[in-house]
Amino acid sequence: MNYELLCSKVVAATRLTGNFIRKESMAFDSNSIEYKGLNDMVSYVDKNAEKQLVKNLSKILPGSGFITEEDTEDITDRTFTWIIDPLDGTTNFIHGIPTYSVSVALYEEDKPIIGVVYEINRGEMFSTYKGGPALLNNKEIRVSKAENLTQSLLATGFPYYQFEKQPQYIQLFTDMMQKCHGLRRIGSAAVDLAYVACGRFDAYFEYNLNSYDVAAGAYLVQQAGGQIMNFAGGDEFLQTREVLATNGLLTEEILSTIKKYF
CATH class of the missing domain: 3.40.190.80 (D-Maltodextrin-Binding Protein; domain 2)
Structure with a gap:
């Protein structure tokens, strides 16, 4: 499998969902909020973003499984499983605080092979794939060197x-x-x-x-x-x-x- 090519396709699908969320943030109505539990909020944006993301990722790897936040799909007994959060930071989104993201991981059996996080408001696409580097907007990144x-x-x-x-x-x-x-x-x-x-x-x-x-x-x-x-x-x-x-x-x-x- 060409993991680098696979990652590029995931990045493209993730960016599409991020663009949808950014557009919806311009005219978001807080009256559309639903509560799944205490302080656990969801909106139509989360749900629609997840449906879009599942649809596009399914095209990349037909027959793959999904673990999703809003239960659009919940299939785990597959070789490949997507673990996705279409809008991580829903509370920030609802209150107009500009830090929220799309998170997409792909596991093969029980091992990660793709990781993509798109911070929407800064347009920062973090990505990595099996055998490759960790990237931010296609430039390699590394952890800090702080020793204490x-x-x-x-x-x-x-x-x-x-x-x-x-x-x-x-x-x-x-x-x-x-x-x-x-x-x-x-x-x-x-x-x-x-x-x-x-x-x-x-x-x-x-x-x-x-x-x-x-x-x-x-x-x-x-x-x-x-x-x-x-x-x-x-x-x-x-x-x-x-x-x-x-x-x-x-x-x-x-x-x-x-x-x-x-």
Whole structure:
């Protein structure tokens, strides 16, 4: 299989969906919001973007499976499986905050082979493929070279449901804030991970995440020379819904801090 050619087709399909979302943002009506659960919002833009993305990706690999946020398709017993979030950062989108993205990962069996994250408002296309580099708008990217937390800028996310872990998470925030340049909360896990991949953030951690939030961004981090794991340091980050992404140099220091609270 020509993974580079496959990735170029995925990039094109992802860009089409991003262009649709950008166009809809110009006249978005907040009255169209639906609630899937506490603070868990969705709009017609999410749903239509997902339908469009599934349709176009299905043309690239007919018969492939899908794991999707809005359940347009939910077929997993295939050799190739797409893991997609058509609009990662829905809350930002709804409130007119310009950081949201399209996230597309392709797995062959249980291994990633394509990762694409399109940050829509800056027009930044992050992409990678099996055997290739991690790219930002076709230029190779690498993780940062920060060697300790005192040199670092970190990203995280705040839980908006399942608050039972919130007390120790706040303790973790307090600990981290005293060790680094600062903590940022952008509101799109896919973008956070892409920013680790290109060295803007030195590390990122969050829990309560779904596979479609992180699958593409995690592969970008790995392909850019970084490390990705759960809060115990294991590889099962998609299953445990906990993600720590680092430049590799900060892993031990951050993981030891996280393990004090989780």
